[in-house]
Amino acid sequence: MDMLLELNDFVVSRGRKFSLSPVNIRFNDPNIVGLFGHNGAGKTTLLKALSGLLPVQSGESHIKDMSYPVFLPDTPFIYKFLKVGSVPGVLAKYFNDFDADLGESIIGDLSLDVKKRVGELSKGMEEQLNLGMTLARRSSVYLFDEPLAAVDPVTRDHMLDLIKRYKPNDALLIISTHLISGLESLFDECLVLHNGKILLRISVSDSISNNQSLESRIKEAMINA
The missing domain is CATH 1.10.8 (Helicase, Ruva Protein; domain 3)
Structure with missing residues (x-):
């Protein structure tokens, strides 16, 4: 598979505090990825840094075809x-x-x-x-920051339908969200951030095949962090 997004020693800091320190990850498949973590874990920082809205102190990001990521803010x-x-x-x-x-x-x-x-x-x-x-x-990469946070269940279902219908088949979509329940059918894999580091990366299909719900895996990782 061709590389869609790759981060090498990706570091973002604000003053003396490291918001991301460092992140190394590679995405080859055109998946929909859920990005989870406590408030302050670094989710929005990661998406904004990838979008060019925050300065990157060190490291590199590479996107397929040198395209620009598409960013959907939380407002x-x-x-x-x-x-x-x-x-x-x-x-x-x-x-x-x-x-x-x-x-x-x-x-x-x-x-x-x-x-x-x-x-x-x-x-x-x-x-x-x-x-x-x-x-x-x-684009090859889409970055959504909490698009489902403040909507009612009916609107959320309409928005999920929009995502499934109009996301390009060959693109990567990363969605930051606090919602877990009811989204298992949307995500192909999930990331959990904690203190600016990747705490967990799991395949949704693997989680289901191991008879453990996606919600329980993510909550367990966040509680034990």
Whole structure:
């Protein structure tokens, strides 16, 4: 398999405190990866550093085809004054990797009123719009920071469906989340961070075959850290 993402001695620090110290990992398969850990474990730091939003003190990151990772922050990023129908055209001007035709198709699938402003949407529909427009960008690596944290169960199911439907088959998607229960069918593997280090990396299929739930494996690792 071709390398999709590789980190070698990847170190991020803030002042004298090491937020990541160091991280070595390689992803070859186009999987969906759950990123878990206590608050302050380094999840958001890792995603932001990979996205170029935080400086890296040392080490290297390599992404397939030298593409840029696509980052979805934990708060909506689309301007609320924009009309929904104009969003794909605006994002196409900001991001060279944005597929405007795909963006319009996703808005159609979400049955959004293109004449409404983004700020007039319900919270759940705004979250889905932000997620959908992120998936309309084309990359080898996608990084999502807590996209499911503040949504109701129905909206969460719609967002999971969006991810499964529009994630490119040949791409890696890493999702930071505190949710475990109900997500076993989404993830192919999981990482647990603790104090900026990788505490555990497990395959979901291996966990299931060993008759141990994904939730119990992750909780056990976090409790015993």
